[in-house]
Amino acid sequence: GAGVSQTPSNKVTEKGKYVELRCDPISGHTALYWYRQSLGQGPEFLIYFQGTGAADDSGLPNDRFFAVRPEGSVSTLKIQRTERGDSAVYLCASSSAVGGDTQYFGPGTRLTVL
Amino acid sequence: QQQVKQSPQSLIVQKGGIPIINCAYENTAFDYFPWYQQFPGKGPALLIAIRPDVSEKKEGRFTISFNKSAKQFSLHIMDSQPGDSATYFCAARGGAGNQFYFGTGTSLTVIP
Numbered sequence: 001g002a003g004v005s006q007t008p009s010n011k012v013t014e015k016g017k018y019v020e021l022r023c024d025p026i027s028g029h030t031a032l033y034w035y036r037q038s039l040g041q042g043p044e045f046l047i048y049f050q051g052t053g054a055a056d057d058s059g060l061p062n063d064r065f066f067a068v069r070p071e072g073s074v075s076t077l078k079i080q081r082t083e084r085g086d087s088a089v090y091l092c093a094s095s096s097a098v099g100g101d102t103q104y105f106g107p108g109t110r111l112t113v114l
Numbered sequence: 115q116q117q118v119k120q121s122p123q124s125l126i127v128q129k130g131g132i133p134i135i136n137c138a139y140e141n142t143a144f145d146y147f148p149w150y151q152q153f154p155g156k157g158p159a160l161l162i163a164i165r166p167d168v169s170e171k172k173e174g175r176f177t178i179s180f181n182k183s184a185k186q187f188s189l190h191i192m193d194s195q196p197g198d199s200a201t202y203f204c205a206a207r208g209g210a211g212n213q214f215y216f217g218t219g220t221s222l223t224v225i226p
Contacts, residue, residue: 004157033213042120042203042216043158056209091157101146103214105157 002026004106006092012112013082021077021109025094032075033103034067035091043091043105049075082113117141118206120217127194128225135189135220137204142185144206148214149178149189152201161202162189194224 005024013019025032031050035043045059049069057067064082069075079086089110093103120137127133137147146165150158164171164178164187171178175192191198201221205214 035216040219042118042205042219043214045209045213045215048213056213058209059213093157101148101163102160105150105159107155107157 004092004094004104006090006106006109008109009107010110010112012114014114015082015084017082017113019079019082019111021079021090021111023075023077023092023094023106025073025075025092026104027073029094029096029104030072031095031103032069033093033095034075034077035093037089037091037108039088046077079111082111084113087111087113116218117208117215118204118217120204120220122220123218124221124223126223126225129194129196131194131224133191133194133198133222133224135202135204135222136186137188137217138184138186139206139215140185141206141208144208144215146207147178147180147187148205148207149176150203150205150216152203152219158203191222194222196224196226198222199224 007022033048034046037043047057047067052072064080067077089108091108093105095103118139148163149161151161152158162173162176177190180187201219203219204217
């Protein structure tokens with residue numbers, strides 16, 4: 001079946017605007033992770049879901065960032081009052097179970113805040 | 115605080131050479147150490163992984179060497195090819211959600 005998909009692939013917004021980034025995990029995968037990758041850096045953990053609940057959101061940088069997964073499948077990362085420092089590639093990964101050995105990554109959404 | 119430290123930042127080798135990328139970690143609770151390969155515009159893809167009870171793992175041209183006492187592990191690419199040119203990330207699994215902590219990446223260029 002299809003891998004992890006993310007939309008949009010690119011998002012350009014202005015400082016102060018609100019954005020939503022979507023992740024469609026591999027069908028049947030219960031664990032879903034969001035990472036942020038800045039230029040020249042490795043992915044940095046933001047939040048993970050087991051089913052519908054956010055089991056660990058310790059990586060979210062501040063309260064402008066929020067993520068949901070209402071039906072335990074698709075997830076949306078929401079960023080309020082965007083700042084230029086939020087510019088990065090936002091990666092989503094899914095795994096068949098929390099702690100599953102393999103996390104399958106999507107292609108990412110490149111967010112640019114002008 | 116960087117949980118996993120990776121070096122070198124970049125590496126250039128001739129075709130057929132054996133690039134080696136090194137990583138070090140501090141948290142002894144980490145229980146799984148994957149290497150990911152990333153091409154421009156793509157998400158990271160799992161290349162090979164090892165658990166701390168094993169000192170070496172080989173899959174095709176890729177080998178991980180693991181030194182538990184030194185808390186270090188490395189990736190060796192045998193007979194490197196131009197198609198191996200990519201960014202490589204080491205990672206370690208831990209934390210409440212068993213999330214991955216990534217190194218800062220190594221940009222590998224294999225010259226034909």
